[in-house]
Amino acid sequence: MVLAKALRRNPRETAALIAETFDGGGLCAPPEIAGPGFINFRLESESLAARCADLLGDERLGVAPAPAPRTVVLDFSAPNVAKPMHVGHIRSTILGDCLGRIARFLGHRVVSDNHIGDWGTQFGMILWGWKKLLDESALASDPIAELLRVYREVNARAKADEALMEECKAELVKLQGGDPGNLAIWEKCVALSKEGLQRIYDRLDVSFDHWFGESFYNDRLAPLVEELLAAGIAEKSDGAVCVFFREDERLAGKPAIVRKSDGGFLYATTDLATIDFRVGELGADEIWYVVGAPQQLHFDQIFAAAKKRGQTVALRFIPFGSILGKDRKMLKTRSGDTVQLADVLDEAVVRARSIIEEKNPELPEEEKASIAEVVGIGSVKYAELSQFRMTDYVFDWDTMLSLKGNTAPYLINAYVRTRAIFRRLGAGFEPGGGRIVLAEEAERSLALRLAQYAETVPSVLDDFRPNALASYLYELATAYHHFWEACPVLKVEGDPRHTRLALCELTGRVLRHGLGLLGIRTTERM
């Protein structure tokens, strides 16, 4: 129909012409024309069966590597130092990690860089609090919690006390001026925070190639601003240095400030310096920013400024919406605080554990614990990845840990069932154990689904939609359950048995692999 439109011809006639001249070469039956001009190709069972046999021998499960691999610097997670990660960081961390896994699998060179907020105004308050409010023993037992307590308290006090706010600013100025005492405290804070963050990343199975935080760029900022001024890209305005975008209708009234009137720099400055570094030192062809949607304007400005400087690197902003509570407001605890990521993970594991306890109490303790970890963390990740990143979504334990529907437990369970067959069989899959003959409709539709993995995985990167992969896996699991109901495996013999074992084996592999691309582990039992 697209072709007919371009040729300005009748869609049905065009379709008929194509259908007549098409030679399926044995792959599929003669095409049929339907509706306003659709052409339906029906795969022959033999070619579909041959495809399954190929997939069984293919570690990549049919997914072709990208024809033109790129070097992608992936900017995600990026929490602030001395503040705990809260649920808002969940999306960036999980989405970014997943996109990195998929890009790597497709053959791209992915350099993940955790651009942590380890420099900035918040350190004025932290330094003041460190000196006046710090509880050393609390710091020793739980550094992150103590840093948070201090930060919150100073923040609350400073809001109501202008003199205190000035003292905080003075501490910041000392730090920025290189005061040894403040620098030492700052370094200690950063080190402690990194340890705490790493523990969460370990649990999430997320890792980074680099942690080039904001402070890494400190001595590159002044020269950058001078260069911008010299090139006529930036200009002075009310004492500050700004980049204006007068030629751009949308950004015309919204300059990016790269140096404050007091001489300080801002995150726009850092972000521009960061682009230089990533292109120059990391060899980036593309930079992907997995950052919340509210930062849209900021990235529009940064990208426009980079373009003015002649940067040709492909800059991609990958925004996402907010996580809401059941009241449809930003997720908060009962006491009104932001919800901490570590608490979310703990609760997910506890809830998963109690479900396992109920369903399968006879499993060994140790196995129960590890299953609970996989299912709990997997559920949190899957809830995130299974929906379109831009929609604000409602955080709901019962939905994400449900054993039914589009959830991690359902998918992991489907995988477990594929393994159960072979456990019962007492042996692994034997590729030479017979012929694959797709006789039943449930076998055919499952095989078709399996063959579609090849096209589903690359499509995720078209618009950065992991939910497309999630939804494929869910449909695969559903197809497998239909097959399971309709086609007994171990009660038949010969080719039907081999065919069904092959389908179980392939389904298991695709589920495990696909969940792996989402950053979710599987278990053999649950």
Added chain:
RNA sequence: GCAGCCGUAGCUCAACUGGAUAGAGCAUCUGACUACGGAUCAGAAGGUUCGGGGUUCGAAUCCCUGCGGCUGCGCCA
């Protein structure tokens, strides 16, 4: 005020970027089992895709407009 994102079943979400009768899950109702793991499956019901125009063979999707929600808008990050 200006800009961005969003608005789909009672609820939570899809819809391969312009295609066929808009699909799932939850909740509701009806069925199947002494089960190769029922942690399952079959079925029913549920819709003016926020309203109104437009573009075309064809619109949830693109354009215009109104309404509603969220977010951002020169010296925080």
